[in-house]
Amino acid sequence: MAGLSAAFAVQRLQLAAKAAIAAGIAFAIAPFMPGTAAEYPYYAPLGALVAMYHNVAGSVRQGAQTLVGLSMGIGLAFLLVNITDPSPLTVAIFMGAGVLLGGLPKIGSGSDWIPTAALLVLLVGGNNADDYSFGYLVQMGVGVLVGIAVNFLIFPPLHLEAAAASIEDLRVALGTQLTDMAEAVKEKWPPEHEEWSRRSDDLSGAARSVRHLVKEADASRRANPRRKLHPRDIDRDYRNLRELERVTFHIQDITDVLSDVIWESDVPYVLPEQDTAPLAGAMAATGELLKAYNEPDEKLHHESYRSALAAVEACVATTAERAPDERGVPASESIILSLHRILRALQTPDETQPAV
Template sequence: MTTTEQAPEAGHPPLLRRLWRVLSGSVASALLWPRLQLAMKAALAAGIAFFIAPFMPGSAADYPYYAPLGALVAMYENVSGSMRQGVQTLVGLAIGIGLAFMLFSLGEPTPVTVAIVMGLGVILAGLPRIGSGSDWIPTAALLVLLVGGHDPDRFSFGYLVQMGAGVTVGIVVNLLVFPPLHFKAAALSIAELRLALSRQLADMATALKENWPPEHEDWSRRADSLAASARSVRLAVEKADASRRANPRRRLHPRDIDVDYRNLRDLEQVTFHVQDVTQVLSDVIWAEDTPFVVPDEFTAPLSAAMSAVSDVLRSPEEESPERQTELAGTAEAAVQELSRRMGAETVATEKPSAVESILLSLHRMLRVIRTSDA
């Protein structure tokens, strides 16, 4: 390691050490393989676009630097997005160039006419379905006014042709050079959420068996993080779905995205119920004004039922189908046994029992799991 690459030593000011950690983390994040792959393809597309730019017809050859810009504009994390973004950009450029020519038809540009055209450009940028091309409408109009000068026809033709050539190169490179499929990330995110929900139930089951208030209370603060995890899983599945569109590699790596969406919807429902149980149990344990309690007679069977449902949630990632079926049956029996005991036993308490609410959530979780396995 050279001197310039060495991390700041302990003797350096704390601010410098913190800055080094931030920069090191940013570099590590930026060099993740998907981003590095996209950067390499963008570099390749820009180089090819700049190479062919001088061979464009007529005055377009005089503006070669717009070709690599078009290639970068069209470079997206998936093929369908690359096509969509490239076409939207060209549409936005064409509209912007048309606005500029409308200004020229009014005579020499003045501050008033420029302001009018820019205002119209911003209004047109709000057109539906124009997407990323919206930003290019006022930009293209202004470039024609400023760079086109006294020969806007020549500049506009070269600008649009070179950008079109670059966009085409970017789409082709993204299509042919290892177009990414994000199936693995979607599968991993689904598995991680399933295990996180299982762990949450298991931790709450453990808390029920501890002396109250329990020593371990980190589970009570996970409700928001579980919701955030569910949102991240949805984004991952949607990203995987988008990556397969117009992607030739999907034939070599087939995957039923509908199954991922179904698993996602099921886990979102389970997440809601786990959050509800988390809130109810947290209030029972720590909230002073809660109107509910968990009677001592039911803590052990409730803990067993929650633990059994936790095992069912975890089983698709760790167990065979036969074992999954066995665990599901055990969980159903535990929930039914707890329901039977609640109906058969009368417990005298000053406050209503919260067990019914938790039991209903567990029943709904198992119903979601049953439906997903059917």
């Protein structure tokens, strides 16, 4: 995942540079705003920063939500001024009301601005609340528009590569987990290498991270003029993600079953010795299929799939011929079922497999 960290560092630098540009532009044009709004130029760069988000659609949404929250907060402050004089009790009541209003649906990032705007109008605006509110809202609006424009016009971010890389990294990690477990099955027990037994939580965390990145990639395409220059089938990414989430679940199950068989003495299942060789072969073949899944040579991919399927079928044949084990339920049957489901998740429309 080191490559992803580097990509994020670049994206952060780009976001920081655009935020700086937007804040500078907003502050430069702020003095030219009409009427008393020109007296509050420092709110324009704040609006630009508020609207700066790591995708264009997010900038529009966040900027709009902020302005809605500001408007509600200013309205709340005027309501207080018209009803009674500000006092510790009334301020406390109206701040509580502002927080409650922030819980309204679709307010989003604007929720925090409701009590903030109300308090600023009361404390900073004071006797000049009308002019202050006008200047505050106008300058923030100008800043938001500048921020959105800068994010749209200057290298609008696309997070497609990060999503694609994360999918491939997860696929390789899952394949490695299977091949490492295959080696453990072939070793004398307890196996010398046991790192694989501690990766279950890491795999689920990686799957969650991939889902987040795919969603970010999808969001970064919206309202982005660069999407036509960088076409990508995001629906395919979602399909690949769902497949890998199912594969992750089954590999975690294999990990837990194998760990229990090796290191726990009170489990009701065992791994018969005659199953270890074919089971290791099936796990290794499925792991190699995962690691080479994006192989551009379609013929090679089909060969890898057929090899994995044949190895799993060999396991099925072995377990069918084996005599019942009086020590407990054979764990190999559970592992074979998980391998079969992994292959089903990975198969393409022209690849078929018999029922197990």
